[in-house]
Amino acid sequence: MQGAATPPPPSHASARAAPAASPRRETPDRDRLAQRIDAALPQTQCRRCGYADCRHYAQAIAAGEADIDRCPPGGAEGVRRLAAITGRAPRPVAVACGAEGPRALAVIDEAWCIGCTLCIQACPVDCIVGTSKAMHTVIDAQCTGCGLCVPACPVDCIQMRAVTGAHTGWAAWSAAQAGAARARHEQRRRRLERQAHEDDERLRAAGARAAASTPAPAPAPAPAGSPTPSTAGAFTRADARQAAAADPRRATVAAALARARERLQPRPADED
DSSP states (O other): OOOSSOOOOOOTTTSOOOGGGSSOOOOHHHHHHHHHHHHHSOOOOOOTTSSSSHHHHHHHHHTTSSOSOOOTTTHHHHHHHHHHHHOOOOOOOOGGGOOOOBOEEEEEOTTTOOOOOHHHHHOTTOOEEOOTTSOOEEOGGGOOOOOTHHHHOTTOOEEEEEOSTTOBGGGGSOHHHHHHHHHHHHHHHHHHHHHHHHHHHHHHHHHHHHHHHSOOOOOOOOOTTOOOTTTGGGOOHHHHHHHHHHOGGGHHHHHHHHHHHHHHSOOOOOOO
16 A cells, blocks of 8 residues: 655645536446446555545546556556546556555554644544544554655644555455445545535524624615605705705705696686
């Protein structure tokens, strides 16, 4: 799998967009192919392929958007498995993605750990435990050797140590381990989605409470000389002159309004 000395994983900014956000439409055949490819990947979720996780890399291969040589943890054997599924020719692991090597485990130096929880947030399989301002530790049996926790640590207290000797690629990793890693990664994804939904609901509820407790703004006072609803029907030339004196710019409009209202007044019947 991944060696002890590996290049840092691609950043979120440089990682390719996940197919879920792409205009590409999945078809039943392509989806089935992506599932077969995903099942053949080691599920380290290391992002060295340039995608968000193994599933997104599998979808990109199925769509013809990625080569089959971008998974160093799977190594040469992994490329051969992908070639058999896709019908493409085997090729060496892409140098830009890293080199095939022994599987490594993350080891935290307890004396230097400051309990920042950043490594916990970076771990794609939730194999690091600890609380804020308390020492963290790695569950060795669940660590995939992805190395994503190393650049996340602000005090450089995490190291990757090779634990499989000369065994590399699929020789250093089993299908059972891959299946367990996939299950933990999917569980983590669902947990993060649930937390994001709950956070959104709390924000909406807080906004609704704030809106309900805020008194409605008082209406702005009417300009001097403006008719009020109770006197609008009785607006006369005298009112127009008063409004004009208060605001000369309103004189023309006020006078026209007064003339119109006078024309609408009923005329008294002529006396015989």
